[in-house]
Amino acid sequence: MRVAVVGAGPAGVRAVEQLVRAGLRPLWLDEAPDGGGRIYQRPPAGFTRGARALYGLEAAKATALHATLDALKPVTDWRPGTLVWDIGADPRQLHTLREGRAAAQDVDAAILCTGAMDRVVPLPGWTLPGVTTLGGAQIALKAQGCAIGRCVAFLGSGPLLWLVAYQYMKAGATIAAVLDTTPFATKAQALAGLPHDPATLAKGLYYVARLRAAGILVAEGVTPLAIEGEGERGVTALHWRDAAGRERWLDCDALGLGWGVRPELQLADLAGVPIRFDPVQHNWVPERDAMGRTSVRGIYLAGDGAGIGGADVAEMAGACAAQALLADAGLPADAALVRRLQARLRRQARFRAALERAFPFPAQLAASMPDETILCRCERVTAGELRAAAEPEGPQGAAPEVNRAKAFTRIGMGRCQGRVCGMAAAEVLAARLGCGVAEIGRLRGQAPVKPLPFIAAPEAEEAA
Amino acid sequence: MRLVRLVDQDRPAIRFVLEGQDCSARAGDTLLTAILAGEGSFLRCSEFGDGPRAGFCLMGACQDCRVVVEGLGPVRACATECAPGMVVRRA
Numbered sequence: 001m002r003v004a005v006v007g008a009g010p011a012g013v014r015a016v017e018q019l020v021r022a023g024l025r026p027l028w029l030d031e032a033p034d035g036g037g038r039i040y041q042r043p044p045a046g047f048t049r050g051a052r053a054l055y056g057l058e059a060a061k062a063t064a065l066h067a068t069l070d071a072l073k074p075v076t077d078w079r080p081g082t083l084v085w086d087i088g089a090d091p092r093q094l095h096t097l098r099e100g101r102a103a104a105q106d107v108d109a110a111i112l113c114t115g116a117m118d119r120v121v122p123l124p125g126w127t128l129p130g131v132t133t134l135g136g137a138q139i140a141l142k143a144q145g146c147a148i149g150r151c152v153a154f155l156g157s158g159p160l161l162w163l164v165a166y167q168y169m170k171a172g173a174t175i176a177a178v179l180d181t182t183p184f185a186t187k188a189q190a191l192a193g194l195p196h197d198p199a200t201l202a203k204g205l206y207y208v209a210r211l212r213a214a215g216i217l218v219a220e221g222v223t224p225l226a227i228e229g230e231g232e233r234g235v236t237a238l239h240w241r242d243a244a245g246r247e248r249w250l251d252c253d254a255l256g257l258g259w260g261v262r263p264e265l266q267l268a269d270l271a272g273v274p275i276r277f278d279p280v281q282h283n284w285v286p287e288r289d290a291m292g293r294t295s296v297r298g299i300y301l302a303g304d305g306a307g308i309g310g311a312d313v314a315e316m317a318g319a320c321a322a323q324a325l326l327a328d329a330g331l332p333a334d335a336a337l338v339r340r341l342q343a344r345l346r347r348q349a350r351f352r353a354a355l356e357r358a359f360p361f362p363a364q365l366a367a368s369m370p371d372e373t374i375l376c377r378c379e380r381v382t383a384g385e386l387r388a389a390a391e392p393e394g395p396q397g398a399a400p401e402v403n404r405a406k407a408f409t410r411i412g413m414g415r416c417q418g419r420v421c422g423m424a425a426a427e428v429l430a431a432r433l434g435c436g437v438a439e440i441g442r443l444r445g446q447a448p449v450k451p452l453p454f455i456a457a458p459e460a461e462e463a464a
Numbered sequence: 465m466r467l468v469r470l471v472d473q474d475r476p477a478i479r480f481v482l483e484g485q486d487c488s489a490r491a492g493d494t495l496l497t498a499i500l501a502g503e504g505s506f507l508r509c510s511e512f513g514d515g516p517r518a519g520f521c522l523m524g525a526c527q528d529c530r531v532v533v534e535g536l537g538p539v540r541a542c543a544t545e546c547a548p549g550m551v552v553r554r555a
Contacts, residue, residue, distance in 0.1 A: 031524060032543075038523055044492040044545065047472045100536075117525045129465035129506045129518030136522030139542075144497045145472035149465065171470050232505045232516050234465040254465065264525070377520070377528060380512035415527035420520065451527060453537050 007113030009037020011303025011318035018322035086447035109298040116261035116304035125227030129234035137256030147173040149254025158359040166207040176252035183221035190358035269445035277438035282361040292321030366424040367431035378414020390432040401441040418443035467501040496541035508555040530555040
């Protein structure tokens with residue numbers, strides 16, 4: 001039986017671990033040059049920081065995951081640096097790109113552990129040099145030892161906001177401010193649900209306390225108005241409004257922003273897995289059962305790509321998806337392990353729901369962005385142009401959903417395929433049409449899921 | 465945009481070429497780091513005339529950090545290690 005695992009983050013590592021335990025030698029692919037995923041990404045050779053400096057309070061988990069990852073590489077068909085850019089139905093095929101060479105891999109089943117990326121809200125000025133996602137700011141530090149600027153502001157909401165700011169502080173970066181768009185009251189109300197995972201809660205409170213103790217400006221319930229700057233110089237200031245309604249300017253030369261994360265679900269989409277809107281996560285997520293099974297035979301999902309749960313959940317979900325695959329294939333499965341993991345996953349789900357309530361996606365901020373804001377940064381489509389596509393008086397009538405609006409405006413048609421702007425675009429369109437964001441739909445996945453070089457030729461043709 | 469080298473920077477110096485200019489980087493730098501921690505300040509100009517861009521997600525998803533490397537063609541600067549002698553143009 002030929003099984004593929006796409007992704008070598010926390011979910012992928014634990015999935016492969018179970019497959020190998022059962023005697024399989026899976027094909028294991030990751031786009032990055034090494035495994036670990038984004039959360040436990042390792043710097044390239046030559047960097048010397050230890051796990052404690054790189055991963056802080058998560059150092060033990062990172063070290064354990066890396067040990068398993070490295071032990072599994074020689075007993076699997078491990079192919080790092082390999083992009084899976086499409087997935088075919090019958091026969092089941094993964095279309096890959098490695099070092100400029102395209103190839104197709106026949107498989108009987110696949111576990112997709114494709115992870116997540118930052119969920120962002122475009123602001124005026126967000127295309128200026130110096131603006132990155134929170135995840136990007138973290139990667140600059142973790143994988144390259146760099147800060148994104150001399151004086152960095154952090155803006156957004158969610159656990160990553162505080163974690164990245166804390167990591168920058170620890171590394172000696174200058175932090176202009178940490179600005180949270182969620183009002184304190186929203187978080188306090190949701191705290192009632194958080195004690196399901198007191199360790200995670202304690203970590204969050206610790207980061208906030210340390211930042212405040214260092215005298216860093218920390219504000220909650222803020223409204224960002226615009227990022228200011230010019231040309232090659234990039235960011236010079238953030239214009240924002242505080243909770244009391246006062247307009248303020250913050251001098252900074254870089255800004256990390258983000259509002260939680262969203263699943264990278266393009267491959268599940270292309271495989272034919274139904275996608276639904278999850279109102280609690282405020283994300284489009286692929287449909288799967290608690291074990292990671294989908295309605296598409298042979299396709300299993302785990303980790304943040306299957307709906308946001310974070311790294312701990314991803315490790316458990318990866319093992320479960322592998323166990324589901326083994327059971328479905330009639331191979332020996334570990335029922336006791338599954339029972340234990342499923343009980344822990346159910347507890348984590350309650351914690352996650354509370355976390356989503358504590359850090360809700362700022363739908364109104366997205367819906368109300370000024371007309372002149374560049375909404376789609378790939379194709380330079382403004383919010384005003386998208387709103388015009390919702391006008392019934394237009395030559396083509398009103399676009400009733402986001403894919404029609406894409407055809408009218410080119411929004412989401414660029415190289416990122418709407419990964420970055422899609423969620424905010426849906427909010428803008430929904431607000432203008434007066435309907436819910438779930439009714440607006442989502443930008444359908446298209447192969448290749450990431451750009452391929454024109455020179456990419458199939459390996460077979462190359463040989464001929 | 466200027467990336468600031470904070471920690472873990474005791475790595476051998478390497479040279480690469482950006483827009484015909486000889487530039488310095490460190491072994492293990494991505495092209496994005498090599499350019500933005502040096503004098504590069506940006507990675508490309510938006511083809512729609514709205515100014516310079518310098519990447520956004522740094523994890524290979526947004527495609528905003530595209531540069532052109534001789535022999536490789538267009539690549540994501542955030543996901544491409546800077547090799548000694550690389551000849552790079554802004555896309």
